[in-house]
Amino acid sequence: MAYAGAVVGAPAPVGSSASTARQVKLERESELRIEVAMETPLRLRLLNGTAEIFGTELPPEIWLNFPPRLKFSVFTWYGATIEMDGATETDYTADETPMVSYVNVHAVLDGRRNRAKASSTSDPDSSQGPRVIVVGPTDSGKSTLSRMLLSWAAKQGWKPTFVDLDIGQGSITIPGCIAATPIEMPIDPVEGIPLEMPLVYFFGHTTPSVNADLYKVLVKELSQTLERQFVGNAEARAAGMVINTMGWIEGVGYELLLHSIDAFNANVVLVLGQEKLCSMLKDVLRNKPNVDVVKLQKSGGVVSRNAKVRQKARSYRIREYFYGLANDLSPHSNIASFNDLSIYRIGGGPQAPRSALPIGAEPAADPTRLVPVNINRDLLHLVLAVSFAKEPDQIISCNIAGFIYITDVDIQSYAAQEEDYIPCTVCGGTTEQILDSRDLDMARNMKLLYSFKLQVVRKLHLVPSSVLTASGMKILLSYEEQ
């Protein structure tokens, strides 16, 4: 069948929504850029030739289902024919892409991995593979480039570690977290980053400006944990890391970027699409000859997302966590007694009274102070992170097991049964704040430690509700569309 619909290099009209199957012939080194329709999924398959989606090769002939709103491109190095079935917001082909420069970076990184592998494992420096950090403004394609570098490396048998420091639009778990996970296979174009063994730290907000100190502490914790893991794992060490960062590159954002480069001992800094940031980083890192700062072109395919779209994307990520990408998970609902829960938030908290401060000094909240949270209806609709910490003072340095969503807080039945209220003693999270960013108040920035044992990564396995219906808080592990 002849190729219909897309003209090389020219966008199809926005909103084109042909729903019949159609074929697209791609010339070598060109790509088909697609934004799936808002409400309906898209099927796509490779008919002939070879093609990849952000570094992961497409299997021949097999239909892949892409959920609504997904934005991606199918790139071919040598030419391919693609068949699509379903509606799109936009689909067009482009023959100008920065893919050659991206794959050249991969080749250099691959050489470094081989050298690290071949070197004596007793020398920590030479056995360390590349630690790549991808930086740039919002919507410059950082996550996409990170993904390509990881998938190309995994295709060649490496198991690089993916570190995602983007708390606004991170791709490992729900927003508000920084996380790391080994990538052992090219990343699935539909499912995304595998969730088998992520190391997740909970910040609780979608922008670090609410508590930049806490963000730094968590980045440091994550980097130190990975460092310890690398000591006993020569394979992971040689494969190195790819670190995705936030798009906030001005002021405090720039300072946090420098802190991340330092915390992870990054030795390759890839700057996407901004001359000024590149020259600032080159300047500030000139005393570190082992750090390469490389400027790369932004792809014309990167889709810009406004605040509303980003906020929606965050809501979908949370929903996806509880229900699965294809609604294939069934979150459990449970009721837990207040006494079985200990909830803390980090930062803010009661401040020292002015009278206790030196004259002229302003009271300042300790950004890393652990504050017990009284259970009340303010917790309603919060998403809480479940910490692995055994004691409250471990919360800030501990990674988390998963998340719960609070659908009801029954104060009355609690009051009827409990004379003495014992303030809860563990850690907390965020909720609708993340879902709709209405309120970035630090009072909501909490972590959570569950006092009964949970083994959770993606699915929470709580004690059955019949055991825990005694009183108090009803916890439904689900998320309601706002």
Ligand SMILES: Nc1ncnc2c1ncn2[C@@H]1O[C@H](COP(=O)(O)OP(=O)(O)OP(=O)(O)O)[C@@H](O)[C@H]1O
């Ligand atoms: N070549 C391309 N063709 C089509 N869509 C693309 C292409 N490259 C990136 N995208 C899409 O553009 C969007 C933004 O890209 P990406 O998430 O990589 O940017 P970012 O710089 O990481 O964004 P952030 O501002 O959140 O840090 C994503 O939905 C991504 O899938």
